[in-house]
Amino acid sequence: MSTPLCIFDTTLRDGTQGEGISLTADDKVKIALKLDALGVHYIEGGNPGSNSKDIEFFRRVRELQLQAKLTAFGSTRRKNSTCEQDINLKHLTESGAQAATLVGKSWDFHVHTALQTTLEENLAMIYESLAFVKQSGMEALFDAEHFFDGYKANPEYALAALAKAKDAGANWIVLCDTNGGTLPGEISEIVSRVVSTIDAPIGIHTHNDAELAVANTLAAITAGARQIQGTINGYGERCGNANLSSILPTLQLKMGYSCVSDEQLKTLTSVSRYVSEIANVHMPVNQPYVGNAAFAHKGGIHVSAIMKDSKTYEHISPDLVGNKQRVLVSELAGQSNILSKAQELGLEVNSESMKSREVIDRIKELEHQGYQFEGADASLELLLRDAYGSSVEVFTVDSFKIMVEKTAAEMTTEAIVKISVAGEQVYTVAGGNGPVNALDNALRKALVQFYPGIRDIHLTDYKVRVLDEKDTTAAKVRVLIESTDFKDRWSTVGVSSNVIEASWEALVDSIRYALLDMVKDETIHELVRESHGLVNH
């Protein structure tokens, strides 16, 4: 039997302290659902005392009946005061969360310098605050901030802080390496000492300032800690928190601990990529276990050895974490995922058919040109529907024209779009604060008369990436567009040496995809007839 470990995810709280990471309440709800499906045991959602966004998140997530324990974050009470007077503790106990994490000081230097109070008062703050949370009926966790620095400076005081938390009834005592500067050997020694001294379940919370957050977490577990606090992709302040995307597979596949089920572990790659998409943070291709290059093999002896036995250059089988091997240029690991995607869409697919062969060759060719479908599901779906004859041609593009003019006084951008909808030609012009914005506005203006529902669709993300950056402004670019109609979210891709053409391709795909749904019940011709009076050519 493998030892079970408790996984405490703080992507939605500490993760959002990372530079460039900002999540709406809606983003947080989506991520919470994914984390719950992944099988983490605690989801720390934020600080319900700090802002209305977190209050909304706690309200909405309570209704979802997650398996994981929803956890609220706060601090020990203010100095020289009472818990009852502390507005943040009040919000915490009223958040509806099942558990609360309270951060408190265990480093004497911090008590003096940051809190500017006495060592005794800090111990009282820890004891009273945790007891207050417990009395409210919640589970209580104590995050001992800077515990390792504190222990090195004054071990007696650091341990006294933990003992106070235990006496107050804390369910978990979590040792934090808040500044991320502690070394694995120190972690190992100090955690062993704590485990043999404090009779309570111990957790570990590390930061990556010396690129050691993962190693430090593993060292703490080996020394007897049983809860891991971390974030998906290691998001967090400065250099980030311990990366659960790396820790979970190592603990489970290499060290014999049990964190989540094997099936859940197979969703790790997709969860990690999903969170990076929602957080709008580029995932490094070389991210361990879940990155796009984590099992990619580039030329030479490695590839020929891999062909003989993939164990020669792979430390684990990539499917155990839901990732895949990549060799040479092809991004999609073969026909099987393409065909399974087509089957998902209800298309009639025969893996042996000429058609399927052609589709796979076409996708490989597009990927070779720089298309990337992993981040553009909607474009892939359109391509498959086109190939298997299940798409509806809702409009065709005849031409477009853009004019940008800059004078000393002003900058004007206009786009003219000419499209055909069921034989009707529509001609519109619109402005915008950039050529792509103007094109987007003109295309919608042309279509809204036929499909009023298009008003609900808007772009949520627009990314431009130069593919061969060495080749200056004439290089190829890939444009990724993400759109939403408030219910769903979909992504499309365009590639060209001309950024306008690439953007246009992704824009048209985005609108075509949205219209797939809208034309399901009625035929396009009926729609055109109905709206005929409104069309202005």
Place this chain on the structure above:
Amino acid sequence: MSTPLCIFDTTLRDGTQGEGISLTADDKVKIALKLDALGVHYIEGGNPGSNSKDIEFFRRVRELQLQAKLTAFGSTRRKNSTCEQDINLKHLTESGAQAATLVGKSWDFHVHTALQTTLEENLAMIYESLAFVKQSGMEALFDAEHFFDGYKANPEYALAALAKAKDAGANWIVLCDTNGGTLPGEISEIVSRVVSTIDAPIGIHTHNDAELAVANTLAAITAGARQIQGTINGYGERCGNANLSSILPTLQLKMGYSCVSDEQLKTLTSVSRYVSEIANVHMPVNQPYVGNAAFAHKGGIHVSAIMKDSKTYEHISPDLVGNKQRVLVSELAGQSNILSKAQELGLEVNSESMKSREVIDRIKELEHQGYQFEGADASLELLLRDAYGSSVEVFTVDSFKIMVEKTAAEMTTEAIVKISVAGEQVYTVAGGNGPVNALDNALRKALVQFYPGIRDIHLTDYKVRVLDEKDTTAAKVRVLIESTDFKDRWSTVGVSSNVIEASWEALVDSIRYALLDMVKDETIHELVRESHGLVNH
């Protein structure tokens, strides 16, 4: 006295196996110069038997008289053959490098599966190849591929492979965790065993597949290894190699080893950023020690504590690695670096003056708007020169106009630019395969008549980044342009909600910067007079 360690950099060899990393011979020479200044002891430049680019690199770098030992990489000889017949070993010994690294098998599984030969033949390959290199007068290093997997599978054989290398006279025996799947505890145990068994200097070469490359390197050093093989920023195949940018400061600042001088360590951030620029790989903001967010503090209690004492939330002082603390929106840590930059440029600066105050406020305001000068030195220089009155207005932009037209048959892009050079109005039109490319072409066409030297300038990089991606195609974008005139390389920045306007701003800065040099000796009016006959309006 601290124990000295040997730093072996393989950014130019193993680093280039990373996805998306491709370096020209010229790029490699530039990086080699930076590595040498950083103080690494070996620079592995590539495989002189594999391609003409590496052959050119070795030829050029020999002339530079680096302090570091230039090292060539290759494999042990082919099976059932001789070293004399091995064309790769021949290239290696003729490369002019002072040292050679030979990779060979130490895992019995690999000997059988990948090499498909006998265990005995592999030992002969190791012995003969290293002896061959030594006889040529070079220093020889043995990279024992998959040593840790090999040791776990068959410790006797793995150690026998090392013993052969030692008997052949290898100067260093380097233990490689080629698949990156070994855990720190295993590394520690196995390295200790090797150090007590093999009487030769031992090195460590790890990969990051389990996010443990740094921890594994430190564990090996603690167990007695004395050479570290790694790459700047951890570049390398799949998840990368051991990251020297994290390992050097930890060993030197926290563990008491000596790797490079304290002054050299202070260049670590700039070297790491330089290599990421040349390799054209985005550096994650949260990269430990050297990332832009490594010492960045976001709101709340951390910032107020930092204000009291920066030790409260920083594990080391950022200036020890040449990085800096960042608080709030201001990217530049304060007026001191701006003023020192201005002094560098020979501008007359008084830190107390109104002017200096204004300049700093202006830069802070621009950064708040999304400008980023760390990657755009030339734009910062222009801004400072403009402020302190040392710039020359070489041209002014009156207006520009872009037309993009897409029909079923073709896509056309044209740009019209109207500028004034010393009172002369010049009006040009040019095509391009995108609006920015067309603008660039039109602007050069307008200026080349006055400054023929502009022919040598070309853009080497063009990056677009959406700053507030949540805000769709109407969001603000930042454009970074890098240019070169074959001697120097400079970067400029533009920010606007219109990608064309942002690109134009960066383009104009790039050309203005280039012309600063060209107009040094002659006045603009003389140039205009001379070229007058050539001007076509």
